[in-house]
Amino acid sequence: MTTADARESTPSSKAPRTERGRKTLRKLLDAAAIEFGEKGFHEASITGITRRAGTALGSFYTYFDSKDEIFRALVDDLSGKVREAARDALQSELPALETERAALAGFLSFAREHKEIYRIIDECEFVDPQSFRHHYETTARRIHERLEEGMNRGELREGLGEAHAWAIMGMNVFLGLRYAVWSEEAAPEEVAELANSILRDGIAPRSSNKG
Amino acid sequence: MTTADARESTPSSKAPRTERGRKTLRKLLDAAAIEFGEKGFHEASITGITRRAGTALGSFYTYFDSKDEIFRALVDDLSGKVREAARDALQSELPALETERAALAGFLSFAREHKEIYRIIDECEFVDPQSFRHHYETTARRIHERLEEGMNRGELREGLGEAHAWAIMGMNVFLGLRYAVWSEEAAPEEVAELANSILRDGIAPRSSNKG
Numbered sequence: 001m002t003t004a005d006a007r008e009s010t011p012s013s014k015a016p017r018t019e020r021g022r023k024t025l026r027k028l029l030d031a032a033a034i035e036f037g038e039k040g041f042h043e044a045s046i047t048g049i050t051r052r053a054g055t056a057l058g059s060f061y062t063y064f065d066s067k068d069e070i071f072r073a074l075v076d077d078l079s080g081k082v083r084e085a086a087r088d089a090l091q092s093e094l095p096a097l098e099t100e101r102a103a104l105a106g107f108l109s110f111a112r113e114h115k116e117i118y119r120i121i122d123e124c125e126f127v128d129p130q131s132f133r134h135h136y137e138t139t140a141r142r143i144h145e146r147l148e149e150g151m152n153r154g155e156l157r158e159g160l161g162e163a164h165a166w167a168i169m170g171m172n173v174f175l176g177l178r179y180a181v182w183s184e185e186a187a188p189e190e191v192a193e194l195a196n197s198i199l200r201d202g203i204a205p206r207s208s209n210k211g
Numbered sequence: 212m213t214t215a216d217a218r219e220s221t222p223s224s225k226a227p228r229t230e231r232g233r234k235t236l237r238k239l240l241d242a243a244a245i246e247f248g249e250k251g252f253h254e255a256s257i258t259g260i261t262r263r264a265g266t267a268l269g270s271f272y273t274y275f276d277s278k279d280e281i282f283r284a285l286v287d288d289l290s291g292k293v294r295e296a297a298r299d300a301l302q303s304e305l306p307a308l309e310t311e312r313a314a315l316a317g318f319l320s321f322a323r324e325h326k327e328i329y330r331i332i333d334e335c336e337f338v339d340p341q342s343f344r345h346h347y348e349t350t351a352r353r354i355h356e357r358l359e360e361g362m363n364r365g366e367l368r369e370g371l372g373e374a375h376a377w378a379i380m381g382m383n384v385f386l387g388l389r390y391a392v393w394s395e396e397a398a399p400e401e402v403a404e405l406a407n408s409i410l411r412d413g414i415a416p417r418s419s420n421k422g
Contacts, residue, residue, distance in 0.1 A: 136388075157414060204367065
C-alpha cells in the first residue's frame, strides 16, 4: 500500500488493522496482478483471484466490494511499486543526470519482473480512466520534481518544465515496452545508458555541441 | 488506404475497384473511427458504423467480414494517417533535427483533430495485439530510418540506433496524450520545440555542453 499517495488504495474503513490482515491484502493484490495480467479485466474473476491467493472468498469482501474495486486498488498498488522501484535505484545521492539513468534502469528491471504491469495499466484506460490519468500525472509530477531539484542544484539547464517531464516519462514507458516486456535482448543498464545519452548530449553531432 | 504499407488494410480480393467503392470504404473507416472511439470495441456495432457512414449494411460486408476485421483495417488506416501527418510536415528538405520537430508538430496537430486515435490504438493492445505491436514497430522503424539518414548526412551524432528511435517515439506519444488529447493548453509548435530542445541540447547545463 502506498500511504504516501494522494489517494488510498482501499477506503480507510477497510484498511487492514493487523499484520495478518496486511498479509492477506498483499496476497490478494499479488493474485489480482496475475489474474488481470493473464486474463484481462473482463475475463478475470473474483474467485480466480481468491483461488490464486489461497484465501477464502470472505477475505476478499473484507477488503473489496467488487472486481472494479480491487482493479483500482491494484493500479494504485502498481503505481506505488513503480515509484518505489525508481526510488530504490536512487538511494545514493546521485547527480541529476545519473538519477534519471538509475530511475530508468530501476524501472526496466522492475518491468522485466512484472511484465503484467503494462497490460494492467493500459487496460486501466478503459476500465477506470481516472486511475489511468492519475497514474501518469503523478509519475510525470515526480519526474518534474526531480528536474526542478536538478535545476536548483545547477546540474540541469534552466527552463525544464512539465513537457520535458512528460517527454522523459514517454521515453521510459516505451523503452520498457520494447526492452522489458516484448524482449529482454538488451540489459536494463545498457538501455538506460542509451536513453541517458539523449538527456546528456542530445542527438546532434557532439562537435557542434562543444563548438 | 496505405498501399505502401507492409500489410494491406483489406484483403486484396475485397479492395474497392471503383472510385465510388473507394469513397464508400473511406466513409466506413471514418465512421468506424468515431464509433470505436466513442464506444470502445466491445460496445461498438456494425450497424452503428453503417448508420454513421450512411451506407447500407450490405456495403459493409462488401469490404469486411466482421467487426474485428474493420477494427484491424482501421488501426492500419490510422497508422498510415499518422505516417502521412508526419510526412506532410516534412515536405521541404529540412535538417535532421528540424525534421524531428516538424514530424512531432505534425503528429500533435493530427492528434488534436483525431483524439480518438489514442483510444483506438490503445484498445488494439487487447483486441488485436499483433496490430498494436505492428503499429509501434513500424513507427519506430520509420524514426530509426530518419536517424540513420541524419547520421549519414553528418547532421546527427554517430551511434544512434533502435533504442533512440523508441525513446523519441515514446516522447512523441506521451506529449500527444498530454497536449493534444487531454488538453490543448499549449500549441503543437510550442510543445514540439520543448521536446526538440532535448534532442538538440539534452538537459544538462548548456555551458557544460559547450565545454
